[in-house]
Amino acid sequence: MKGERMEINKIAFFTKDYLTTAIEHLRVLAPLTSTGMKVKRYVFDAVFKLESIEPCDIIVIQRDFAGNYLQYEELMSFAKQHRIPVVLDLDDNLLALPLSHPDRQSLCYTESLTPLLQSMAEVDAITVTNKALQEEVKQYNDTVFVLPNYLDESIWQFKPQKTSNNNEVIKILYMGSHSHRPDLDMIANALEIILNIYPNVQFYCYGLALPKTLTQHIRAHHLPAETVEYKKFAKLFNGLDMDIAIAPLVSNTFNSYKSPLKFFEYSANAFASVFSDVEPYNSIIKHKKNGLLSKNNTLSWVENIELLINDSALREQISKQAQELIRTEYLLSKNSYKWREAFNSISRLAKDTQKNISLSLKQLKDINLQFVERSKSNEKELFNSQEQVDTLQKEYAALEKQKNTLQKEYAAIEKQKNTLQKKYVALEEQKNTLQTQIVSLEGEKSELFNRIGQLTSEINAYALSKSWRITRLFRKIKKHFQRKYHV
Incomplete structure (x- = not known):
């Protein structure tokens, strides 16, 4: 399948999921196809046959794909046999899940950790979302490319800014999955205070269930996620009518490896937003310019949300400047070339298959x-x-x-x-x-x-x-004498 390396055009992407999730779309499918590459998506399930793989230049896997260890070994043997480079894409450091993280508490990744370590050392290259994650991953593999997340404008429509007055109903939105429970719970008290102070404020929680303290509040609402397919999600989310959005994020090492994706998605919808004053947000958001940055305490969150509730002009200004920044620097169409450059570089690299893994005592x-x-x-x-x-x-x-x-x-x-x-x-x-x-x-x-x-x-x-008629008279006479003389 491979002789002398030419420019990369055909990618084989392997996943365990039948539906196309956000990380698949954002990290593989959208950026690669945007450059003109042909991406063939394979679901490596129990009935998958390696013989069905079409000729390709590079194989891509994501996150804990190696957790299905026997299938991972089959794929790696196939790649080595046909001299096809394998790329592992990571958008999180699953080796550093904090104790409070729901996925750490559920132990859902535990059995995947050692296969993940093997894959990190064994693949030809790793792609990550930011420099902090790159530095962390380099201890397992020398070839690590930073490919940040961007907004795919082919599925996200920029909505115009809302013109409103300060007396209208104000709708506040939080959007996140179950893994963000600690983040939302961190500001539950602040949200309760806001709802109790401002009778014209409604709070909506999309995806994640409401904090326990808000489940009975008449102006707190849960909006269940209708799909995990990212394109469908973008269309549904684009249809929401909100004024303010919030993105609390607990300050820890694990979260510092994340990307400012919520900033892109909130801003495309013209929501004026408040973010935790931590990485990855404080490196892209300028306070009171394209968003608000809040310290992770109740008072700061109340004050920042109040700023947007009471100032419709500020909401409009923040929303407008956020969209201008994204249009200028963070559209996928303007940055997808980075994937082609990285993959072309990967195709020319010689991989040391005998590299040893170095683990810190803390990690072990x-x-x-x-x-x-x-x-x-x-x-x-x-x-x-x-x-x-x-x-x-x-x-x-x-x-x-x-x-x-x-x-x-x-x-x-x-x-x-x-x-x-x-x-x-x-x-x-x-x-x-x-x-x-x-x-x-x-x-x-x-x-x-x-x-x-x-x-x-x-x-x-x-x-x-x-x-009978002639003798009738004689019969009557006879009966008369019989009655009279008792005859």
């Missing part, structure tokens, strides 16, 4: 700790499963006893049914006999009626005869 401890926690979690799940089995066995025994009782009742009912059936047969026979008798009697009755008719006709004929 954290990985081991997660495995211990996963083991305890598995033990707990096993214990809970055993308790469920015991409960089910007791329920089964009770059901068996109930079944036996019902079977006895059924047998008794069957016996009673058979007795009744015999009685029914006897009664049917008796009924048939009686019906036969009735038919016979009906015939006799009919004959008697016929006989009576005949006799009646004879009597009528006799009574009307001449001799």
Whole structure:
């Protein structure tokens, strides 16, 4: 598939997801196709066959793809056999998840950590979102390219600024997934204060559920995410009618590796926004120019949100300047060439396949700790499963006893049914006999009626005869003397 390296044109992208998520669109599909490259997307599931891979110049995988270790090994063997460079794209440092992070608490990445480490050292190159993540990743692989996230204007439409007065209903929006629970909870008190002070303010939480303290508030609303497909999400999100958006972010090393994507998406919708005064936001946002930067405490968040609530002109100005900055510097169409340059460079590199992995003691401890926690979690799940089995066995025994009782009742009912059936047969026979008798009697009755008719006709004929009329006087005289002399 590969001889002397020419300019890259065909990319094979492998994913575990059937739907095209945000990171796939933003980090691979949109930027590469924007440069004119042809990207073939493969879902590497249980039925995938390596023979179906079309000729390509580079293979791309993302994040914890290596977590499906056997499939990852198959793909890497295929790539080595055909001398195809493999690129790993990372938009987060999954090795540095803080203890408070929902994905760290759920241990959903634990089993992927060592395969991830292997892939980071084994691939030909890694692409990341910023320089901070690049420096962190370089300890595992020398070839790391910074390719920031940009706004894909082919799916995001710039909405015009809203003209409003300060007396109208003000809608505040937060947008984020379940992994941002600590970020939103950090400012829950500030949001409650704002809602209690300003009766004309409504708060909407898109995707992530409301903080517990706001679930019963009459002006706090949850908008469930309708899709994880990024193009569909962009269309739906573009249709939201809001005034202010917020992007709280807990200050920690893990979050410093993120990109200012919310700034792009909020600004495209013409939302005037407040961001935490941390990386990645404070390197792109100028306070009171294209956004507001808030310290991560309740007072600062209340004050900054109040600024936008009370000043519609400031909201309009911030929204306008944010869109101007994005149009000038952060459109994908103006920056996608960086992917072609990086991939052309990768195709010409010679990879040292014998590179050793160097882990700090802290990282090793954290990985081991997660495995211990996963083991305890598995033990707990096993214990809970055993308790469920015991409960089910007791329920089964009770059901068996109930079944036996019902079977006895059924047998008794069957016996009673058979007795009744015999009685029914006897009664049917008796009924048939009686019906036969009735038919016979009906015939006799009919004959008697016929006989009576005949006799009646004879009597009528006799009574009307001449001799009967002549002797009638003598019969009357006879009856008279019989009554008189009791003869």
